[in-house]
Every structure is written in C-alpha cells, then in structure tokens.
Amino acid sequence: MNYDVVVVGGGPSGIQAALSARIAYPDRTIALVRREEIALQIGALSHVLGSLGSLGESIFPDRFLTQRDIELIVGQVEGCQDSQLRLHDGRKVSYHKLILALGGRPEPLAVPGSDLPGVIEFTRDYDCLKRLGEALVSVRSVMLVGGGRTGVEITAELTRSGKEVTLVESKAHLLSGLVDPEFGQVIEDELIRIGATVITGYGVRAFAGRQSVLGADLADGRWVTADLVILAPPFRPATQLAEAMGLRVDPANGVIVDEYLRTSAPGIHAVGECAAARSFFATERQRTTLMSEAMAQARLAGSNLFTINVAKSYSGSLGSFSVKAGELVLGVTGLTELKAASLGLQCMVGLAETTDRHPPGISGANKVMVKLLFDRCSHHLVGAQVVGGESTGECVNMLAVMVQKKMTDMEIDTLQLGTHPLLTPSPLGYGVIAATVDAVRNWTPTERGLLVRPIAAASAATATPRKGRSDSAARSK
C-alpha cells in the first residue's frame, strides 16, 4: 500500500491532521493508520460515565474519514524503514509524507496494590471504559486518584450520578500546575458542595483488598474505603515508535518539532500528545497536553506538508482549556500567576467579580470571577483564569484570542463587546473589561503622577486567595 500522506494515530489530532491534509491537498492519497478497532472521541470521555449517557455516543464514526476519501487502516505499527511502515501482521504502508499522532499513555503509578481487581486505570480506550461502566453498576463508593482535569470531571459526573466519591490528589491543590491555588480551591469547594469528598496534600500509600479492592491507606495514615478505584494519572507522550525511527526525542516531553510541526527527519511531522512543541511564552519545549494545542498543531501540520504557508506556523503552546465541575466552569488561557513567576515574568494582576447574567437578581445568574495577568513591560495580556457558568467555555476563547494577538490593557479597554441580560455580565461590569480596568488603574499615569502597585501586592495573591477588590466597574449593581 502506497500513499502520499499517511497519518499514524486515530485520536483527535490524527483525525484533524488527515482532514486538514485532505482540504489542503484535494488530489493526494491519504491514509490513517490506527491500532484501535473502535475509536473514541477522547475529548469527551470524562463524561461517558455521566452527561454523555452512553459509551456508544462517544464512538468516533469511521465514515467521517472514509466519506472524505481518507483510507482507514486498522493495525499496530511495529517499525518504519525507507518511508515504509511495517504493521504487526506484516502489511507494509508506504508514504511520501508522514504525520505521527501517537498520543500518550498514563504515567505509571508506583503504588502497592494497584494490580488489585477493582483498581482501574483510566486509559481512554473502549475496553477500559466498558469495564468501568460495568463495574460502576454495582458499586457505591468510588475513589478517584489524581486531581487533574480528568479526575475532577469524573468526580463531578459520578457524584452527580449518586455515587459516594472521594478524590485524592497528592499535591496541595486540585488542578495543580494548571491554575493558581485560589482557582483550584474554587473547584474543590464546588466538588464538596455537590457531595464529593476531596483530599489534597496526601497521596495514596497503598491500596488494600483481597478478591477486590476495599480501600486505600493515604500518606497521612488515613484509610479511605472504596468499592472501586479509578486512577486518573497525567499522560506522558507515547514516543516509542518515534525513538525506534531515530527521530530526535525529548523523553520527558515528546518528539521534538519546529513551528511547522516537522520532526528531525525530512517529511515526517508529529502532532498532539506525542509532540514537544515550544511554549508560547518561552523557548523551552513542553508536553502537548491540551486539545486546543493538539488541534492547532494538527491543522497546521496537515496543511503544510507539500507546501509551506508561512502565515500558518505554530505560535507555541498556550495552555487553553475549560473544565466543568458541578455548576461551575473554569476556563484558563496562557500563564497563571505561579507560572509567570517561575518564568521570571513580572505581571500586573487585574481582578473582577460579577455575574454571568444581569441584573444580578435575574434567575439563573452565576457568580463570575476573572483574573487577568498583564506583562509589566509590554502591557500585553499574558494569562487569564475565569470561573463562571457555561458561557465561560466561549469567554475563555475570547481571552485566548486576546493573548495570542498580544493585546494590551488599553486595547482591551477600548473594545466594543456585546452584553445581554440573559447571556452576559452587565454592560457596566463586563468581567474582562472590569478586570482590565482594575489592572490599569494601578499603573497608569494619573493627575497625581504615576501610581504603580508594588509587585509584592500582586504576587501575594498566590499565597492567599484574594477577594475581588471593590473596583467601581467590577460590580454590576
């Protein structure tokens, strides 16, 4: 078998890369090789056990590819030589251009008892989810290990479906490394409000049980009972094939790629979880862990295969995502205050509190908290964290556009943004504008002279959850 373009990997980044290649190169032959018989929409899997209703809903329909003249080959790639992939059953697939979308695999968890029946690792494949779904039918108490995005969302879904759920995270806060502590705390509070138990700061020392798991000993000596344990560890890049092919690989972060997602070998690209791209803010390469990053990489790689469009280069991984827990949505883009500090970026913080409908007394209004970070030198927006209702999912995309376009505080303050009583904060207190004004007022020249809030005051926010200050535009009432 011989194709102009071959994509290895059936996850979202592989699919998107194949689709983008199809649009950019309508006359080329394209094949997608994946090892799974049944492919899942992996972005939705945390919700298979709840909102999504059934596992069937999450199955990726193969006709989505075949209708677009993308050949689907199911098989495990065992090696690659002279522009030819070798599959487990001896089939050979030749390519002119290759896109590796190899995905990731869970970080191993070295905890005694992990092999007990009833301890299931959330590996994102069909069999795992089927087993989980079956196991859940008969259990009452569930323990989630890992307070990242997956752990938080599964905890919320299972709690809502009536299980007794305990979420255990060894770091001091949920979503550690992804959000500033005060936002991790907001999510923790919401999980507790809907009925979950949350333990942070102590990991699992050992799982215990006989025929099946009965619970776990935590590092602080506590015992947590559980009929079922779900491990939700972070994923690491799956780079085995890339290493075997002799590509440059940073084992911790993935296959090394440039701004066109090209690897060290000509004609071979890598995208998504297996790829180590540069950060948007620093030159270091980093893991690709977010769908927003993987999709942009896949679109760009797919359309820069035989030709290069310089306007379509990857600007570096930004870190945009949203998480829903209970009634709350948390959206994040760019740097957190902690991450900015670790990079040596001096930032001004702007805060605002408002409601996502107005006037605040209207039914269905959720509280909104906005935290913006502006670079002190350039005044560019470099990061945003928002908590609110469901519109937060799109609100944070607006903020992601602002960061990617390097918008300054003044530019944001001059924006015309629409408001609507049933859909957004008040025109007098639109959260993003109000938080920008909060940042600006502390460093712009006033009639009294230049007034700049000391950095210490801003970074104090990382230590204690700060309340939104009484900014005159921050409240809509």
Added chain:
Amino acid sequence: MNYDVVVVGGGPSGIQAALSARIAYPDRTIALVRREEIALQIGALSHVLGSLGSLGESIFPDRFLTQRDIELIVGQVEGCQDSQLRLHDGRKVSYHKLILALGGRPEPLAVPGSDLPGVIEFTRDYDCLKRLGEALVSVRSVMLVGGGRTGVEITAELTRSGKEVTLVESKAHLLSGLVDPEFGQVIEDELIRIGATVITGYGVRAFAGRQSVLGADLADGRWVTADLVILAPPFRPATQLAEAMGLRVDPANGVIVDEYLRTSAPGIHAVGECAAARSFFATERQRTTLMSEAMAQARLAGSNLFTINVAKSYSGSLGSFSVKAGELVLGVTGLTELKAASLGLQCMVGLAETTDRHPPGISGANKVMVKLLFDRCSHHLVGAQVVGGESTGECVNMLAVMVQKKMTDMEIDTLQLGTHPLLTPSPLGYGVIAATVDAVRNWTPTERGLLVRPIAAASAATATPRKGRSDSAARSK
C-alpha cells in the same frame, strides 16, 4: 453647584462615563444630572415583561453612583450657557468638563389610531413599563409593531408567558438592516416555533377601536385583532439640548464627535445614543444604537477628559450585539453581507454548521450556524453572524475581538481555542474555525493553482438562504 465633571443623562452611557471619570480622575468632583426620579437598567427592559420577573429588578440602584462619590442631581436640563447648566427649577450646575449622554427617543409612528387607549409606545421609562405591566395582566392578544431587537425580544418573552402575540414588521425580514435575510428568517422561524405569529413585509395602515384598541388594518388589507398594541419603533438621537447649545449636530444621526468623543465645543463630550461617531469600516458618521458601542464611548470619554491617552481612542462603531428569541441566540459583529456590498467591500463568505455541545447526540446540544465575512484584499475578518445556544453571547464577543484586531483568515486558522463536550462545538468542528477554513479553501493557492470562488457565488447567499456546505471540518460527526 460647581463640579469638575458633569454628566447629563442617567442611562447606561451616562453612568459608565461617570464611573470611568471617577477611576481616571480620583480627585475631581463629579455630578450626574438625570431627569428621571427612578432610573432603569435599560439594556434589560425587553425582559422586564418576562425573564426578569419584575420591574423592580431593573431599577438602577443610585448607591452605585453615590458610593463612588458621584453626586446625583435629579432635574431636567433646560439650557446651557457659559459652562453652566440651567435646570427646570432654576438650579444652576457649573462644569469644567461636560459629557452629554442624552439618549434617544422613539421615532414617531404616523399611523392613524396610535393615540387609542391600549396602544402603548415602548419608551423605556418607569411609567411606561409600569403601565405595560398593568395592561398585560388582563389582555390575551398582544400586537407588537416593529421587528427590531426590542420587538423580537418582547415578542419572545410575551409568547413564552402565554400571550397570543402577533409581531408586525413592515420590512421584508425581521432585524432588517442588522442581519442578513437568512438570519432574520431563522429568528422568524423560532418565534413561530414557540407560538408567535409573525407578519413581515406589510406595515400597519391604521389602529381601530373605541374605548380601547381592538386591532389593526395592515397594508395588505389583513385585520389583526389585539387587546393591546406595543409600539417598538427604532430610537433616534435626542439632540435638542445639544442643538440649543450650538453644537454641531447631524439631525438624523446625532451630535458629531471625534475619536475622543469630543463635540465641536471645547470641553464638551457626547456619548451613547445621542452621539454620531464614525463607523469602524467607513468614514461616514452613524447613529449609535448598540450598548457595545455606547459603553466603549462612555469608557473612553470618561477617561480622556483632562488628559488624552492616545491609546484610548474610539475605533469606530462596529455593530456588536446579541438577541435571544425562544431557545435561540443570534450574535452579530461587524458587517453583514448586505452592508458590505452597500459599502463596496468585496468579501469572501465562510459558512459552517455544528452543535454547541459534542458529540452531537449529547443532551442539550443546540444547532450552531456561523457565517463569516473576510475582505478579499486584506483577508481581514470584517463581519460575523452566529446562531446557537446561550454561549453565543460570548462567542460573538470573541468574533468582535477578531474583527477589531483585524485578524486574517490564516491567523484564525492557527488559533488555539479550547473545546469541551458540555460547553462548545467539537474540536474537529469548532464553528468559527470551520467557517474560516470554508472561506480559505476557496481562494488559497492549491497545488492546482489559485482557486478563487467567484464573488457571485458568495453574494448569491443574500438572495436565498444558503445551507452550510459539506465542509469537511464543519461537522463534528
């Protein structure tokens, strides 16, 4: 009475201008003069008769001003001379800087019978809303005259509350001049779906009744029965005071202002509905009719009074708003295809259909339609129309940022945007990206050479509602 800053007008632009002045000039004395005893949050008034629950919820709390050391003066301004306002009761208010936020008044409707009891003009003041609320208690059938934003939203609210509502719009489509016809049609279909009657293309010839209105004769001879008629005409700028003060006024569009919202007289600014600012796209001055425009003007005028910050100039009125009717939300920013054509702008159109949750089978998913317009020369995004669920209110703000930052199709295609099963379209079919790809694929160089879709094909969309084409990235399944 003597103040550094005096704002005339108690609507949202007056309030926002006073708040922004307070932040920019913390040491100045500021007063706001308004004629209403009770001020309302006028952006929310279409919903007072429904979602908002009660008129009381929409009352603007005066403490919002007084707590920020902004003096509130209730009185009708009758004239102005030598930097001194004269109120109806003889009081005098002197200013150093003046901001006029005079608002608008309904366009007169020259229809016989408009003075019958039971015909109420929606004037946005407390007394009008109180009368309307009282009248609604005892009526069954209501006729709305005017299919603009207010007419559409009141129709939706009253229909939902169980009234028999007929909406009459003399133009061929609802939201005429604000959206392209196919989007007016989508809103019309939704109003009909929830139970309203919609008549477009024929205006009212005369209202008829004796003690009270009984109905109306339409231009096509039809008779529509109604126990109550609500007139929702467009508003025109209230410029009487500005004219009396000798300011340059364009009677149709308002008080003429520059990019710092300065009028023709030194020290006097005008903002909001009474101000005629430039369009974002053309040099013509136009009416300010949208909250998004009025709020930006007010923020800028308020902070550019005694000092000028060149980074904070008004970039011209963009036209961003959202409307909710039934379950649908329509969001618009920038140019429509019709408006672009009338300005002589040659545009490429990109379309996409998707769902606002994913996979599409998930409960609560709404259909999403996106229409984007890109300038053929610069490839800048110049306009967007989106129909979807409640997240459309923020999604269109993201698009408004893109238009204001003059983003190109390629820049949008390289963006990292977050997706979430419960909050946004699928990562493989995020509507804004998919519609951009739809526009791009028709004019980017391909291996076969440059392929540009003829303009005729794009503008045909204005004649017949076009269906989203089967773009390979447009569907999430």
